[in-house]
Amino acid sequence: MNWPDRNSDWEELGLGPDELTLYEALLAPSRPASLAALGQATGLPSARVATALGTLTDQGFALPPAPGDALPSAVPPATALRNLIRLRQAELLGRSARLEMFSASVDRLAARLPGGLPDERSSGIEAVRGQEAIAARVRALMASATSELTLLDRPPYASRGGSGTPAPLAVADLVERGVAVRVVVDRDGFDHPGRVRGLNELADQGVSIRVARDLPTKLIVADRRVSLLPPTDTADPTASALVVKDAMLHHVLVPLFESVWDRAMPIGPGDQGDVTADDRELLTLLASGLKDEAIARRMNVHVHTARRHIKRLLRVLNAETRFQAGVQALRKGWLTS
DSSP, X not given: OOOTTOSHHHHHTTOOHHHHHHXXXXXXXXXXXXXXXXXXXXXXXXXXXXXXXXXXXXXXXEEOOOTTOSSOEEOOHHHHHHHHHHHHHXXXXXXXXXXXXXXXXXXXXXXXXXXXXXXXXXXXXXXXXXXXXXXXXXXXXXXXXXXXXXEEEOSSOOTTTOOSSOOHXXXXXXXXXXXXXXXXXXXXXXXSTTHHHHHHHHHHTTOEEEEESSOSOOEEEETTTEEEEOOSOTTOTTOEEEEEOOHHHHHHHHHHHHHHHHHSEEEOOOOOTTOOHHHHHHHHHHHTTOOHHHHHHHHTSOHHHHHHHHHHHHHHTTOSSHHHHHHHHHXXXXXXX
């Protein structure tokens, strides 16, 4: 069996080069019968063989040795991958549920914190009240970033022209200063015509953008040291945001962003070739899993027009299905991988 895609995707599943080499050997019809023979067949020293076999067993790609056997038995790849995906999904759902509970308590916690107390900032949690004060703190937090700014962006959005993402000029300034900007946008935020194009413009400026469903909260993190949780109800003029510097809470919020980022679908510029802005917008919408009717609404065209564009893209990409079109678009750099 050959493994043409030995890359970081396998490492994210917990399998490095040693594990893949041993897994291939265990799957072979005439597999070695002992640890020594397995090491000789793969060219790996015994210590690395033992470590890699333990990893394969822990990750569900191998079963412990049966009575009388010296080696674990390989689990078929399709079964192992399905089980691992279910396990990772369960872990993400559990973490998301815990963070959803934390997000729901933000407003209640903020209401209990009297604004402006002298010891408020030293406590690690600061309540910021009022739309103008919150907007000012967001600008200050963004300006303070020196290495990285990360955002979770979901509706509802502020009614005053707010898209929930940083203004292009502000983001351009951050990128020019060498700040890495990563944004995950909730799919439900693609409600207004032209919004996807705006996100692609941000991507053109060097912002890394991904799309995911059911984001548990809004979140802004600067340099992995200061977090801001915007209010749930952006229309409430008395709503509060929380600025979190407390280490215990912060160690929850940063992993939250990373777990959402890992499961999100990338969008971005790449090598444009003959792709147009409309094509990129359509590919992004297809990647987010929207139906034809929803895509037409986002692009402000009739559903029949949207379907014609989809069929044309399938022909251009030599794809029979939308999934294949997404894969081809990734390979061409029309969507970032």
